[in-house]
Amino acid sequence: MNRREFVTGAVAVPLLASAAQAQAPADPASAPAPSPAPPPDLYADGAPFSREALEEHARLLSTRAYEAPASTLPNSFAELPRDVFSTIRMIPDRALWLNDNRGFALNVLPGGFIYRSPMRIATVEDDRVRMLPEDSSWFDFGRAPKPPADKPFPFSGFTARSALDKPDEFREFATFQGATIYRALARGQIFGTSSRGLAVDTGEPDGEEFPLFRAFWIERPAAGSGNLVVHALLDSRRLTGAYRFTLRPGEITVVDVELTLFPRETLNHVGVGPMTSMFLFGPNDRAGVDDIRGQVHRADGLQIWNGAGEWIWRPLSNPSDLQISVFTDENPKGFGLLQRERSFAAYNDLGRRYDRMPSAWIEPIGDWGKxxxxxxxxxxxxxxxxxxxxxxxxxxxxxxxxxxSMAYRMNWCWTPPDRSTGAIVAATVTGAAGGRRRRFVVDFAGDAVADPARQIRANVTTSVGQIREPVGRPNPELKGYRVTFDLDPGDEELCELRMALEADGGPISETWLYRWTP
Structure with missing residues (x-):
């Protein structure tokens, strides 16, 4: 049913109802339940568009049964190897806004490989929808087979470019592709940690539900604004959602996220602001590692600024079994997956350049509650x-x-704009100490520990087991402070460690948390 047919039908329904009432008395018990209203048509070229219209579209969609998007991907593309798929490129002069002096250029991305769900893409110009035609003319297919020109060819997402590093050279700073996955980077960086629109039942025994961004409406940026606004429709078996992303690339690339969710069913486990990253090994976790690289990770720790104002650093690890850590809070001030180690020598990897990957830091906006x-x-x-x-x-x-409805600001950065005023953890190193005992070395850095004459005390505890031989002393190489101790877990299989530096009767560092498992 197109827009004209829907409007005509909506007008005719009351007239038919009046005729039926004139012929026979109404029987409420036998009357059929009214069908849910169709959502506003935001896919028609020239249709009016607004954030409110997208929210209404998502709300009405949530009253209807979920329908998986129909695939228009040719069968040969569903099984494309990664190396073949990577040769498909958008034809350079098809990039949107490249020569319009708007500060941004937009490239659409092809379907294929693991990207099999179509994503419809439109621009918004003068508050009107301009649908991008889904066909193969956008792409040079490289080593992939060229699909039929007379049949639809789906998009899998898009990438946004700007003059991030050089005023005369546009390069990628944000990509939306696959399910609800997106990633961004700041000046001088390469892509690393990712984010998602929403997490549903992550880590649950019955499995995770993966919502999709079914469509994007991207506002044509005003010249010189520095902002790129992206609207997205989220859809899944049990909920829908309307999203608005405002992107501002720079030394810190900021993405403001506004979301409104409409559940079809009650959901007990949703995750807002989900981030995904990789940790293979590092100085705190090198069990069984035989690798020329010193560390391999896109993030090395979880930073938390909780509602009570406490700063927490939780080093990441690659455990032998799934580990789920829970930090109960109310109205958190910030959290993120950070890449603190910025030395190339620490990684020794010219190909991956983990030292140039972004930290991702979220600032909640408004009251997030408990x-x-x-x-x-x-x-x-x-x-x-x-x-x-x-x-x-x-x-x-x-x-x-x-x-x-919720909102947050996501910072893709070298160092988050929010940071502890006390000393921060600069390194966590572990090693064998005989038997089941493990030796820990934790370095702190910052002005609070820069004076070697300052009297500092390390308060180290463990949930079970025992802390042995704790020693704290200045570290002149860092102008910081080093704490060394042994953990004796006894027969335990999991120990929660906690440490903070204290001086002058109070804490002078962020809190270091660590989960040890064999």
Whole structure:
């Protein structure tokens, strides 16, 4: 049914109802239940577009049964190897806005390989929809087979470019591709950690539900604004959502995220602001490693600034079994997966350049209430898998028919704009200490520990087992402070460690948390 047919039908329904009432008395028990209204048509070229219209579209869609998107991907593209798929490129002069002096250029991305769900893409110009035609004319197919020109060929997402590093050279700073996955980077960086629109049932025994961004509406940027606004429709078996992303590339690339969710069913486990990254090994976790690289990870720790104002640093690890850590909080001030190690020598990898990958830091906007920050560490034996997940889980379930709106600012950066005023953890190193005992070396850096004459005390505890031989002393190489101790777990299989530096009767560092498992 097109837009004209829907409008005509909507006008005719009351007239038919009046005629029926004139012929026979109404029988409420036998009357059929009214069908849910179709959502506003935001896919018609020239249709008016607004954020409110997208929210109404998502709300009405949530009243209808979920329908998986129909694929228009040729069969040969569903099984394309990665190396062949990577040769498909958008034809350079088809890039949107490249020569319009708007500060941004937009490239669409092809379907194929693992990207099999179509994503419809439109621009918004003068508050009107301009649908991009889904055909193969956008692409040079490289070593991939060229699809039929007279049949639709789907998009899998898009990438946004700007003069990020050089004023006369546009390069990628953000990509939306696959499910609800997106990533961004700041000046001088390469892509690393990713984000998602929403997490649903992550880590649950019955499996995770993966929502999709079914369509994007991208506002044509105003010249000189520095902003790129992207609207997205989220759809999944149990909920829908309307998203608005405002992107500002730079020394810190900022992505403001506004979301409104409409559950079809009650959801007990949703994750807001989910981030995914990779940790294969590092100085705190090198068990069984035989590799020329010193460290392999896109992020090395979870930073939390909780609602009570406490700063927490939780080093990441690659455990032998799935580990889920829960940090109960109310109105968190910030959290993120950070890459603190910035030395090339630490990684020794000219290909991956983990030292140039971004940290991802979220600032909640408004009152997020009670909930939990959840961290999942999943075992992996390869650096291809994203085995680290972190997100905020609201305490209350999301009830069917409820409307939930939230907002946050995501910073893709070298160092987050928010940081502790105390000393921060610069390194965590572990090694064997005989038997089941493990030796820990934790370095702190910052002005609070720069004076070697300052009297500092390390407060180290463990949930079970025992802390042995704690020693703290200045580290002149860092102008910081080093704490060394042994953990004796006894017969325990999991120990939660906690440490903070104290001086003058109070804490002078962020809190170091660590989960030890054999």
């Amino acid at each position: 909930g939990q920050l959840q961290l999942l560490e999943i075992p992996t034996d390869t650096d291809i898998n994203e085995n680290i997940v972190a997100y905020w889980r609201p305490k209350e379930p999301l009830a069917a028919g409820q409307r939930l």
